[in-house]
Amino acid sequence: MSEAHASRRTRLRERCTAAGAAAALVSRPANIRYLTGWSPPGAALLLAPGAEVLVHARRGFTEPGEGRRPDDLRPVELAEPGADPAVAAAALAPELGADSLAVEEHHLTVARHRAIRAAVPGLDLADLGQAVEHLRLVKDEDEIACLRIAAEITDQALGELLESILVGRTERHLALELERRLVDHGADGPAFPTYVGAGPHSGAARHVPTDRRVEEGDFLTVCLGACYRGYRCEVGRTFVIGAAPASWQIDLYDLVFQAQRAGREALAPGVECRAVDRAARQMLERAGHADAVGASTGHGVGLEIDEDPRLSPSAMGKLDACVPVTVEPGVHFPGRGGVRIDDTLVVRPAADGGPELLTITTKELLAL
Amino acid sequence: MSEAHASRRTRLRERCTAAGAAAALVSRPANIRYLTGWSPPGAALLLAPGAEVLVHARRGFTEPGEGRRPDDLRPVELAEPGADPAVAAAALAPELGADSLAVEEHHLTVARHRAIRAAVPGLDLADLGQAVEHLRLVKDEDEIACLRIAAEITDQALGELLESILVGRTERHLALELERRLVDHGADGPAFPTYVGAGPHSGAARHVPTDRRVEEGDFLTVCLGACYRGYRCEVGRTFVIGAAPASWQIDLYDLVFQAQRAGREALAPGVECRAVDRAARQMLERAGHADAVGASTGHGVGLEIDEDPRLSPSAMGKLDACVPVTVEPGVHFPGRGGVRIDDTLVVRPAADGGPELLTITTKELLAL
Numbered sequence: 001m002s003e004a005h006a007s008r009r010t011r012l013r014e015r016c017t018a019a020g021a022a023a024a025l026v027s028r029p030a031n032i033r034y035l036t037g038w039s040p041p042g043a044a045l046l047l048a049p050g051a052e053v054l055v056h057a058r059r060g061f062t063e064p065g066e067g068r069r070p071d072d073l074r075p076v077e078l079a080e081p082g083a084d085p086a087v088a089a090a091a092l093a094p095e096l097g098a099d100s101l102a103v104e105e106h107h108l109t110v111a112r113h114r115a116i117r118a119a120v121p122g123l124d125l126a127d128l129g130q131a132v133e134h135l136r137l138v139k140d141e142d143e144i145a146c147l148r149i150a151a152e153i154t155d156q157a158l159g160e161l162l163e164s165i166l167v168g169r170t171e172r173h174l175a176l177e178l179e180r181r182l183v184d185h186g187a188d189g190p191a192f193p194t195y196v197g198a199g200p201h202s203g204a205a206r207h208v209p210t211d212r213r214v215e216e217g218d219f220l221t222v223c224l225g226a227c228y229r230g231y232r233c234e235v236g237r238t239f240v241i242g243a244a245p246a247s248w249q250i251d252l253y254d255l256v257f258q259a260q261r262a263g264r265e266a267l268a269p270g271v272e273c274r275a276v277d278r279a280a281r282q283m284l285e286r287a288g289h290a291d292a293v294g295a296s297t298g299h300g301v302g303l304e305i306d307e308d309p310r311l312s313p314s315a316m317g318k319l320d321a322c323v324p325v326t327v328e329p330g331v332h333f334p335g336r337g338g339v340r341i342d343d344t345l346v347v348r349p350a351a352d353g354g355p356e357l358l359t360i361t362t363k364e365l366l367a368l
Numbered sequence: 369m370s371e372a373h374a375s376r377r378t379r380l381r382e383r384c385t386a387a388g389a390a391a392a393l394v395s396r397p398a399n400i401r402y403l404t405g406w407s408p409p410g411a412a413l414l415l416a417p418g419a420e421v422l423v424h425a426r427r428g429f430t431e432p433g434e435g436r437r438p439d440d441l442r443p444v445e446l447a448e449p450g451a452d453p454a455v456a457a458a459a460l461a462p463e464l465g466a467d468s469l470a471v472e473e474h475h476l477t478v479a480r481h482r483a484i485r486a487a488v489p490g491l492d493l494a495d496l497g498q499a500v501e502h503l504r505l506v507k508d509e510d511e512i513a514c515l516r517i518a519a520e521i522t523d524q525a526l527g528e529l530l531e532s533i534l535v536g537r538t539e540r541h542l543a544l545e546l547e548r549r550l551v552d553h554g555a556d557g558p559a560f561p562t563y564v565g566a567g568p569h570s571g572a573a574r575h576v577p578t579d580r581r582v583e584e585g586d587f588l589t590v591c592l593g594a595c596y597r598g599y600r601c602e603v604g605r606t607f608v609i610g611a612a613p614a615s616w617q618i619d620l621y622d623l624v625f626q627a628q629r630a631g632r633e634a635l636a637p638g639v640e641c642r643a644v645d646r647a648a649r650q651m652l653e654r655a656g657h658a659d660a661v662g663a664s665t666g667h668g669v670g671l672e673i674d675e676d677p678r679l680s681p682s683a684m685g686k687l688d689a690c691v692p693v694t695v696e697p698g699v700h701f702p703g704r705g706g707v708r709i710d711d712t713l714v715v716r717p718a719a720d721g722g723p724e725l726l727t728i729t730t731k732e733l734l735a736l
Contacts, residue, residue, distance in 0.1 A: 058663075066576075082663075082682070105478035110471075110495075113478045127478075176548045183540050208434075295426075295450075314450070 002072055004142060005037045011135060013047050016102055021126045023048040023098030025116075027086045028107040030303040031132035033230050038067040044085035045073075050096035055085040067230055090116040093123055102128035137300065137308055138322050144346055146231035147301070147324055150191065151344055151358035153226035154235050157181035158361050166368055167216060167241060171196040171209035174222070182226045191225035191232030192305040202238060203330050203338020205294040216242040219249060219337045220368070221330075225305065225344075232305040234326050235359035236342025240367045253365045256330060256339040259283040260363070263297055263311070263327040267347050267355040273315035280329040281313070292331040292338060300325050301344055323347045324358070370440055372510060373405045379503055381415050384470055389494045391416040391466035393484075395454045396475040398671040399500035401598050406435040412453035413441075418464035423453040435598055458484040461491055470496035504670055505677070506690050511670065512714055514599035515692055518559065519712055519726035521594035522603050525549035526729050534736055535584060535609060539564040539577035542590070550594045559593035559600030560673045570606060571698050571706020573662040584610040587617060587705045588736070589698075593673065593712075600673040602694050603727035604710025608735045621733045624698060624707040627651040628731070631665055631679070631695040635715050635723040641683035648697040649681070660699040660706060668693050669712055691715045692726070 012035065016024045026032055026045040033039035036054060043056035055076040069075070078088055086108065093101050101120075103113065105127040117125060139147070157178050166174065175194040182190055197207040202219035214220055223236035238256070240249050263280030280297045284290070298311035301324050309317055311325060319325070325347065330340025341363055346356040380403065384392045394400055394413040401407035404422060411424035423444040437443070446456055454476065461469050469488075471481065473495040485493060507515070525546050534542065543562040550558055565575040570587035582588055591604035606624075608617050631648030648665045652658070666679035669692050677685060679693060687693070693715065698708025709731055714724040 080682075082678070082680075103478075105482070108478055110473035110476055110478055110481045114473070172551050173548070176544065176551065180541070180544045183544065310450075312450075314448075 002037065002070055004140065005035060005070065006072060008135060009035050009047055009052060012131060015131050016047070016128070019102065019126070020100070021102035021128070022100045023093050023096070023102070024128055024131075025086060025090055025093075025101055025103045026128070026132060027104050028132070031104070031136070033067055033303050034132060034136050036070045036073060038069050039230070040066060042085055044089040046089040046092055046096070048093050048096035048098045053089060053092055053096070055089040055092075057083070057085065084112060084115060086112055087115050087119050090120050090123065094120065098123070100124040100126060102126040102131075104128050104132075106130065133308060136302055138320050139302060139324060139346075140322070143231060143302065144322065144324065146229045147233050147344065147346070148358055150187070150226040150228035150231050150233040151235070151360075153182060153185040153187050153228060154224060154233055155359055155361045156185045157226070158222065158224060158235060158237065161222070162239075162366065162368060166214045166220065168213055170211045170213050171198055171201065172211060174214070175209040178222070178224045182224065185226070187226035187228055188230070189227050191227040191234065195221070195223040195236075197221045197337070198241075200335050200337045203332035203340050205330065205332070205340070214241055217246070219339060221338075221340050223340070223342055230303050232301055232303070233324075233344040233358060234301060234305060234328070234342055235344065235361055236328055236330075236340050237361060237363070238339040238341060240365060242367060245365060245367055250365065252331065253339050255284065255287050256341055257363060257365075259329045260327055260341040260343070263329055264343065264345060264355060264357070267319065267325065267327070267345060269319060269321040269347060269349050271319050273309045273311050273317055273319060274313055276319070276327070277311040277313055277315065280327065284329060284331055289331045292333055293329065294332075297329040298325050298327045319347045321347055321349055370405060370438055372508065373403060373438065374440060376503060377403050377415055377420060380499060383499050384415070384496070387470065387494070388468070389470035389496070390468045391461050391464070391470070392496055392499075393454060393458055393461075393469055393471045394496070394500060395472050396500070399472070399504070401435055401671050402500060402504050404438045404441060406437050407598070408434060410453055412457040414457040414460055414464070416461050416464035416466045421457060421460055421464070423457040425451070425453065452480060452483060454480055455483050455487050458488050458491065462488065466491070468492040468494060470494040472496050472500075474498060501676060504675065505668070506688050507670060507692060507714075508690070511599060512690065512692065514597045515601050515669070515712065515714070516726055518555070518594040518596035518599050518601040519603070519728075521550060521553040521555050521596060522592060522601055523727060523729045524553045525594070526590065526592060526603060526605065529590070530607075530734065530736060534582045534588065536581055538579045538581050539566055539569065540579060542582070543577040546590070546592045550592065553594070555594035555596055556598070557595050559595040559602065563589070563591035563604075565589045565705070566609075568703050568705045571700035571708045573698065573700070573708070582609055585614070587707060589708050591708070591710055598671050600669055600671070601692075601712040601726060602669060602673060602696070602710055603712065603729055604696055604698075604708050605729060605731070606707040606709060608733060610735060613733060613735055618733065620699065621707050623652065623655050624709055625731060625733075627697045628695055628709040628711070631697055632711065632713060632723060632725070635687065635693065635695070635713060637687060637689040637715060637717050639687050641677045641679050641685055641687060642681055644687070644695070645679040645681055645683065648695065652697060652699055657699045660701055661697065662700075665697040666693050666695045687715045689715055689717055
């Protein structure tokens, strides 16, 4: 991968030069991971005319999930505890031939930005903006391969849970078991805190598991994902607990299923992000559930679980090929629960068979 | 507790007025939790002459571990997805009688700070600095009671693990089991990612569990903590796996034990933080392990697991009574492992019996 990382850095340097900055300072961890394959906590990456330098705190050894230490970057270990790698990296810019430096103003705090200014008064500071996030939008096939493995792991963990007894167990225990199974199957760890919501907690966009036990007749919503080599995917399913779903449960599930399918089928290169949201959302609104639908019906995934593009009514921009997104419409009625169905897919042109579904766990309504 | 929260806000407003700012905007989650008892993700707290307002995104229901929604604050729910609560809160300042606003420049990004400036051009922005962090330094007895319960839960979880078979299990599985037990015993969740390090991974200051299995003759270092009502504690122990420890293991353990005891015994009101670090560190340095000791030998705990004061050679300031800290010296030899012993204690005057040990798991060298 290190050639891929080097070429990503080259593309960033080109954007940076075009914007009139001699060097770039990247501090956001996911962006450093994208550009180097490695993300030790609190590191800073300096791309200067003279050299590419990765500054980080001294540490024992690289930890799992952090990726591999790159061999084509100059590493600088900070011995002094509490020293800010971003400030140390910026201080190297002048001697590496940079009189101006573009920094990530959406990540650096005001205090750290001031510390850089104070440490390197001569340096002209600019805003790198979301330049790296924009590079990250369209994934290469190596990245998609990692997402595919993350999805396989996630489907395996969920499939195993469905074979076990669920009634009487708490949301917290089911979530912990799912996270253990993700690790068993080779995940770096969970891509995000696992959501298990039973009864009144079902169907929400986000829910921290509680001690609520799974009961007969509940809707049970589970949303989990594996992180594999830094890449994060997401799957969400809603089940009915007990022999026979109630008719309102069958109707509500079918409605969300249709809405989620409409969202999936709307995915194509060149389609507006808001159009995908509308495809899923309008079916739920027509059924009178406008208030029960969340703010968005999907989002991009990659090195972060919630990245661009957004699939929401106010989202700008269009989809590209090779952009992985979730499609996860749902309805949640406070106090009563609801249904959410969530898949991770990769946008592909129709000529390539259309959207590639990464999470293949069945979406039939299962009565467990 | 809501009276306690209100009086904390009053103290902050007094500091703020003394510093010449008419209002304060608090954005750091742990600080909002401290001042209100509640911390919904991405909230912002405005303390203005006219009113105290907590701005947060619309949500279904309060989640466990978030605390309780305060009833003595004006809540403002943002309907628009992606809207920044800090910007919305700042925009309320003028109509609430504030012409100047102190913000947390160590938490707000440059981009969010600029957004506030653009949204409320007339408002004079100042730096609140670490005013809330300073208020948080000395804990009241309600806070210490939460830490005491967190420590009890932590000791229980660790004690149960020691009764089970460890050989052949991976670091990851032991960590997941410990986190499940923390939850079983009533924790909101783990206070931080549980550290389990076997063999070459033992003794490090921080280590993400791997698939390394526990083997006969290993040192095994475990560091975990419960979060209870937002308050986080920490315990760390190192064990020997197998019937009989090797003599080098006994010697190294005894050395770290002596160093950790020296650190604990140095805790008293008025003592310099660096003096506590020195007490523990110098015993390890005299034994020739200067390079194997980490950057710090302890830190404050509370609503965050790693807060002021720092116990390190460069730390400024002195300890006060009712300040909870960890004392956690250790030595780690890359490739070989080491020993770390970690307790959470509350600084108390000698008249009150000296430092109060919250984590009471035995520090004898156990061969498991």
